[in-house]
Amino acid sequence: RLLLAPLLLLSSPAVTLLLGVFAQRELQEAPLAPLEGWQLFLQAVAEGLLDHHLYGALVFPAGALALYPCWLLLWNVLFWK
Numbered sequence: 001r002l003l004l005a006p007l008l009l010l011s012s013p014a015v016t017l018l019l020g021v022f023a024q025r026e027l028q029e030a031p032l033a034p035l036e037g038w039q040l041f042l043q044a045v046a047e048g049l050l051d052h053h054l055y056g057a058l059v060f061p062a063g064a065l066a067l068y069p070c071w072l073l074l075w076n077v078l079f080w081k
Contacts, residue, residue, distance in 0.1 A: 004078060009073060013063060017045075021044065052060055
């Protein structure tokens with residue numbers, strides 16, 4: 001179980017989005033500094049919230065109300081003592 005903890009942490013929705021930001025910029029051959037990557041991550045989260053508020057897009061609520069709680073339940077099931 002201790003070996004799965006880092007893998008589960010790296011597969012969290014937030015870390016996946018952050019790594020996706022860095023991978024997208026790397027594929028565009030425009031590498032990022034860590035602080036620039038963090039700013040783009042925060043911008044992506046803010047744009048998701050703004051899209052939900054302005055246009056009724058369901059991506060942000062689906063992530064906040066379904067994806068992240070399911071990930072937390074998986075964490076509890078795997079590491080429950």
